[in-house]
Amino acid sequence: MTGQRSDARRNYQRILAVAEAEVAARGAEASQEQIARTAGVGSATVRRHFPTRRALLEAVFQQRIEGLCERAHRLSTSEDGRTALLEWLHDLVRYAVSARGFAHVLSYEPPTENASPSRCASKFEAAAAPLIRRAIRDKAIAPHVTFHDLLTLCVGIALATEHHTDPQAQADRLLGLAVAGISPQQGAAWVAGDPGPRDAKHVE
Incomplete structure (x- = not known):
């Protein structure tokens, strides 16, 4: 044996x-x-x-998934709830754009009552929940915005830009435009010229 x-x-x-x-x-x-x-x-x-193919892809990207979850945990102690959430979303989009196949791992899965803890979306939802709750509490995003809304947004940006001549720059731009919609009080400044948090090297 x-x-x-x-x-x-x-x-x-x-x-x-x-x-x-x-x-x-x-x-x-x-x-x-x-x-x-x-x-x-x-x-x-x-x-x-x-x-399944998804199980294979999740295994391939396991370290990346765990790194993003750990990043969310670290950001949850930040004083600024809005900045913390946007930094994490920015990291998520950058990774999804840089690694072929990663956006497909993140693609929408309908929430279920008995979700497997190994599912990538379930892990991300648990890690991001404190960031979203705090951003809502701080009135940085609308109370009806859900984790699955944000995940679908990030996946859509990654998939839409994967064949662009400069996918990272285009993804940054689209995320900035989206931020103006989900957090309009300060989002305009990001769209106008501030590309948001750039350095995601701390996520391994």
Whole structure:
């Protein structure tokens, strides 16, 4: 049994390493069959470890997801609720634009009463909830704005700009325009020339 578990762990790590390279090259359309061939395992083995494409993509981006969740936790102690929320949204968009396939991991999933804790959206919702509550309390965003509203907005920006000549600059611009709508009291200043928080290097 120990040998079987060791083989399974090795297969998992080999499949994940190949998947990371395939997703970087081909994005969310990376072929699970090609991943299996390159990893030297059967397609059934890949699907045993990653039963769905979303599960595979979430595993590929696990470190990035955890980093963004940790970033949200750190920002939740900030004195300025509006700035904290906008910094996190900016980080989220920048990562979604820079990493092929990541926006597809974030794509809309209808909320359910029994959501799996491993779902990317569930993790982000739990991490971002304090930021959103504080921004609403500070009257920085409208009380009807939800996490899923903001997530859909960020995913839409990332997907809409992925083939742009300068996707990051265009994504920054669109997020600035959106901020003018979700937080109009100060959003205009961002749109007018302040690109918002730029440095997301602290998220690993």
